Amino acid sequence: MLKLEEKKDAVAHEKHGPHGVNQKALRRLKNIEGQVKGIHRMVEQEKYCVDILTQISAVRAALKSVGIVILRRHIESCVSDAMQSGGAERVQIIDELMSILAKEEI
Amino acid sequence: MLKLEEKKDAVAHEKHGPHGVNQKALRRLKNIEGQVKGIHRMVEQEKYCVDILTQISAVRAALKSVGIVILRRHIESCVSDAMQSGGAERVQIIDELMSILAKEEI
Amino acid sequence: MLKLEEKKDAVAHEKHGPHGVNQKALRRLKNIEGQVKGIHRMVEQEKYCVDILTQISAVRAALKSVGIVILRRHIESCVSDAMQSGGAERVQIIDELMSILAKEEI
């Protein structure tokens, strides 16, 4: 897998560079960091459990939406490139993609 | 809802105080904060998308497990108390609990 | 676990008998059965994948909502009874409940 990943990393750098999608993900991750600190504070101050659970649920949803942004970029660049190259690389990148999508937590 | 919540908050403080469950949740939340920072760094450094997605998936699972810890405490204390008191409070706390459990993100 | 389950089964029969919640779950399950047959037909007729996925998603949501109906009944009857009885039974039923809630698929 490493070889494919390294190649993809290189391809990503060449073709895309820092772009909009990235900045969007970074901003959201900063917010999520703040939200996690907020939950820590709520637990520390023994806030009502249901309010803490609601916050946890919100952060999980926010992480999912960052995942969707990253996944889109992956499909638009790496998956798209590998599909055009065909052969073993195409099979490998689809296998890899499906194993992510089969996870419960994405 | 506020009245019930306030009461529950008070009850939680009286009966439980800072305890084991809390410390466990706090430690995990500290870890999660570190993991979110790690994901931010990975996006910044344009790491391979699939590795970022794997990390996001891990953090979502970690948050879920904190939620389970909090939920257990809620059921053992607030829900249990309300069930014994019976009447309107019992119905209200079950309604509230079911509305959390119906959410996708818990 | 069996002894607790048998007891709960007996308790459920005595206390509740066939009631509204049940009928609601049964009607929904009939619908779900029809929906699953519909998906089978769509796959057989090679319908557009995205439409099939949309249907699968709808059936999964419908099953979740049946689960919520069943879960509510469980909390209102078995969990509530065990909480009032206290002791080992209380711990056991909460352990059992938490192990269901910790699953991804509920």
Next chain:
Amino acid sequence: MLKLEEKKDAVAHEKHGPHGVNQKALRRLKNIEGQVKGIHRMVEQEKYCVDILTQISAVRAALKSVGIVILRRHIESCVSDAMQSGGAERVQIIDELMSILAKEEI
């Protein structure tokens, strides 16, 4: 969306015809139908709630795995074709794919 879907339907028929993936999905859907009937019976006979919930959870997981089979086929055929054609069709099929993946229930 309809025009794209119709084209994809046609493309699917031409290129793929009845194949292995399909048969796998059909067999699993037959099993799922049987499992849903089993849950109906369990509710009718007032079986222990936790056992019913465990079955619902199993069927939801089984539906997810059928979804993964269908999704893989979609990515291998329709998405792959659209990516090679490029242009508006490429954007459209990625938008459509992302809107499925963003759903909670897939």
